[in-house]
Amino acid sequence: MIEIAQLEKHYQVQGRQISALRNINLDIAQGEVFGIIGRSGAGKSTLLRALNLLERPTSGKVVFEGEDITQFNTQQLQELRQRIGMVFQHFNLLSAKTVAQNIEFPLKLTGKYTAQQRAARVAELLDLVGLQEHAAKYPAQLSGGQKQRVGIARALANYPHLLLCDEATSALDPETTQAILRLLLDINQKLGLTIVLITHEMQVIRSICDRVAVIDGGEIVETGNVVEVFLHPRHAVTQSLVAENQALDLSLLQELSQRGQGSSLSYLLRLTYVGSATHEPILSRIASQTKAEITILQGVIARIKNTPYGQLIVELLGEENEIDAVLKLLGQADIRVDVLNHLLTNSPAHSQTQAQEN
Amino acid sequence: MDFSVIDWDDILQATLDTLTMTGVSLVFTILLGLPLGVLLFLTGKKQLLQQGALYALLSFVVNMLRSIPFIILLIVLIPLTLFLVGTSLGVAGTIPPLVIGTTPFFARLVENVLREVDKGIIEACQAMGAKTYQIILHALLPEALPGLLAATTVTTIALVSYSAMSGVIGGGGLGDLALRFGYQRFQTEVMIVTVAILVILVQLFQWLGDVLVARFTRK
Numbered sequence: 001m002i003e004i005a006q007l008e009k010h011y012q013v014q015g016r017q018i019s020a021l022r023n024i025n026l027d028i029a030q031g032e033v034f035g036i037i038g039r040s041g042a043g044k045s046t047l048l049r050a051l052n053l054l055e056r057p058t059s060g061k062v063v064f065e066g067e068d069i070t071q072f073n074t075q076q077l078q079e080l081r082q083r084i085g086m087v088f089q090h091f092n093l094l095s096a097k098t099v100a101q102n103i104e105f106p107l108k109l110t111g112k113y114t115a116q117q118r119a120a121r122v123a124e125l126l127d128l129v130g131l132q133e134h135a136a137k138y139p140a141q142l143s144g145g146q147k148q149r150v151g152i153a154r155a156l157a158n159y160p161h162l163l164l165c166d167e168a169t170s171a172l173d174p175e176t177t178q179a180i181l182r183l184l185l186d187i188n189q190k191l192g193l194t195i196v197l198i199t200h201e202m203q204v205i206r207s208i209c210d211r212v213a214v215i216d217g218g219e220i221v222e223t224g225n226v227v228e229v230f231l232h233p234r235h236a237v238t239q240s241l242v243a244e245n246q247a248l249d250l251s252l253l254q255e256l257s258q259r260g261q262g263s264s265l266s267y268l269l270r271l272t273y274v275g276s277a278t279h280e281p282i283l284s285r286i287a288s289q290t291k292a293e294i295t296i297l298q299g300v301i302a303r304i305k306n307t308p309y310g311q312l313i314v315e316l317l318g319e320e321n322e323i324d325a326v327l328k329l330l331g332q333a334d335i336r337v338d339v340l341n342h343l344l345t346n347s348p349a350h351s352q353t354q355a356q357e358n
Numbered sequence: 359m360d361f362s363v364i365d366w367d368d369i370l371q372a373t374l375d376t377l378t379m380t381g382v383s384l385v386f387t388i389l390l391g392l393p394l395g396v397l398l399f400l401t402g403k404k405q406l407l408q409q410g411a412l413y414a415l416l417s418f419v420v421n422m423l424r425s426i427p428f429i430i431l432l433i434v435l436i437p438l439t440l441f442l443v444g445t446s447l448g449v450a451g452t453i454p455p456l457v458i459g460t461t462p463f464f465a466r467l468v469e470n471v472l473r474e475v476d477k478g479i480i481e482a483c484q485a486m487g488a489k490t491y492q493i494i495l496h497a498l499l500p501e502a503l504p505g506l507l508a509a510t511t512v513t514t515i516a517l518v519s520y521s522a523m524s525g526v527i528g529g530g531g532l533g534d535l536a537l538r539f540g541y542q543r544f545q546t547e548v549m550i551v552t553v554a555i556l557v558i559l560v561q562l563f564q565w566l567g568d569v570l571v572a573r574f575t576r577k
Binding site: 053054078080081084090092093094095096105108109110152158164 | 468478480487489496501574576577
């Protein structure tokens with residue numbers, strides 16, 4: 001549906017050239033929820049605005065439904081933008097208009113509908129976002145979540161083919177965030193609407209996106225299915241974004257770890273399993289087949305959009321041959337195993353040497 | 359104090375003259391100043407129709423007109439006033455200089471008010487595919503309405519005060535009465551009454567303005 005090719009955006013600031021976007025290549029499919037994640041200043045906002053040409057790229061192509069929109073004239077752009085809805089972090093509602101008038105506004109701009117048609121469409125949209133009772137209120141009388149619902153209804157008014165979300169939940173509290181994300185997912189599934197969203201929160205990506213691109217310093221550093229990127233992040237930026245979402249408490253692990261008792265070996269493992277494996281009692285089955293001790297130190301079982309997954313940090317204590325057997329069994333059971341010993345071994349020794357130096 | 363010397367018919371006529379000068383001038387000031395202010399805003403830096411050269415020119419003219427003392431403007435504009443209204447005297451002769459004196463002031467206020475409108479709203483309109491004129495008429499001006507009403511109030515009060523100088527060209531009005539009778543003929547009573555009426559008028563305009571601003575504020 002959207003094809004971005006070799007997109008570049010450079011600014012001249014006091015004679016110096018600043019690159020906001022460098023060599024961006026992306027394909028976004030019809031009907032998917034595509035997330036772009038990055039820290040502030042990474043260029044995600046510029047990238048999102050290149051999709052409806054609010055930001056003119058310096059070079060490169062943005063092909064939307066088969067047409068290179070960077071070649072469009074002003075009038076073509078205005079028509080294009082009526083087919084692309086946009087939702088903003090700070091809602092950007094017209095404060096002088098009521099909820100119903102705000103939603104009606106994009107319909108009025110087209111000049112295509114009669115007052116009756118507009119009223120019918122507004123009623124439909126109010127129903128979709130659950131704001132029927134608030135039609136006559138002004139935005140200032142609404143909560144943040146309600147304002148964003150108005151923003152979403154307004155963005156959907158002209159039956160867009162694509163919805164752009166600019167940090168749509170960043171100004172909302174966690175509970176409201178979940179409600180708005182559910183609404184977006186609902187719209188995506190009900191209307192088959194393609195959604196492109198930008199965010200700095202992995203949580204948002206995890207909740208509703210199918211695919212994700214990680215942007216850093218104006219470049220896409222990683223892209224792929226959310227499950228893959230979330231569970232096995234490759235790039236350092238992705239890893240740190242994921243880590244914020246499910247923090248490894250190293251000092252706690254240190255405390256819980258029984259390492260160094262007797263002659264047995266200790267392994268700190270991260271086990272990741274996805275999909276149907278989540279429902280199977282793999283760990284207890286393995287435990288019954290070995291003399292090695294398996295202790296769960298930390299764990300999470302959750303969902304990435306519709307895919308259940310589990311991630312456990314376990315400590316494995318035992319003789320070498322026992323441990324090898326367990327690792328083999330884990331491998332057979334379609335569980336990804338990462339050995340995390342290196343995270344623990346260095347830190348105490350390091351702090352000791354420092355203490356001696358002082 | 360002997361208030362019996364006051365000719366109340368004169369006072370009434372002067373009050374009506376002041377109201378006429380203020381009212382008619384205000385209408386023309388808004389008709390000319392609002393578009394000028396919108397143009398100043400639009401051509402400004404990083405705005406919808408950014409035009410550095412045009413903005414600089416408009417801004418220069420506005421500043422220049424604002425820097426000329428009104429009393430001088432009254433005299434300098436006599437030929438233009440004659441051409442526009444057929445006389446350079448009286449209430450009619452005062453209105454063109456009043457309009458030319460306050461239009462740049464009002465335009466600058468309008469520009470400032472429009473700059474206060476959230477840029478996100480303009481961006482949202484653009485994202486909806488709104489044309490520039492639609493953004494101005496349906497988003498910018500309605501959003502700025504409370505601020506525009508406040509600017510109009512300030513301008514109205516400035517007009518009341520400017521109109522007091524119209525006596526120089528035989529204009530009439532309360533200020534003129536205060537000057538001719540109260541000051542030049544030492545009738546302190548006239549001075550007191552006219553100034554009191556001016557105070558009441560200004561308070562009234564300000565109150566009315568505040569009511570309207572509150573009525574249209576949705577934030």
